[in-house]
Structures are given as structure tokens and as C-alpha cells.
Amino acid sequence: MAAERNDLIAALGHSLKAIDDDYKEEMRELRSLFAEAKKEAEKDEPDSVKLKALLADAGEMVRTFTILDPAWQAVQRVAKMFGML
Secondary structure, three states, X not given: OHHHHHHHHHHHHHHHXXXXXXXXXXXXXXXXXXXXXXXXXXXXXXXXXXXXXXXXXXXXHHHHHHHHHHHHHHHHHXXXXXXXX
């Protein structure tokens, strides 16, 4: 169980670094969920219900970003064509 928790903590840390490196404002809510989940997982006795809820929320948010990203890319291309970006 401790090894699995360490893997989770490491994965959350990598996710936070990736968000910090590649995104800023647009991922602040997802970053906040990951940071809170990492903090909870690092506790000696993490609340598994809270941790599962945080990860479920983060998963749903990632799915939403994945669905909306192609539309956002299209909007950005059109905005660039009109000199708005």
C-alpha cells in the first residue's frame, strides 16, 4: 500500500510540474486539485474518501479539457487569422 501511495505522490508531482512548465492560467483549477490530492496522499493517514473524490474531480476535468481542446485550438486559429492574437 505504501508503494502504491508513493507512486501516486510521484505521479501527482510530475503532473504539477508538467502544468507549471506548459500551462499557466488555463490549468489553475486542475493544478489546485492535483496539489490538494498530493497533499492528502502525503499524510501519514490520508483520507481515502477525500483522495478518491479529488482524483475523480480531476479526472472529470481532464476529460472536459480533452473534449474542448480541439474547439479551443480552432478558435485560436481563427482569431490569429483576424489578427486578434
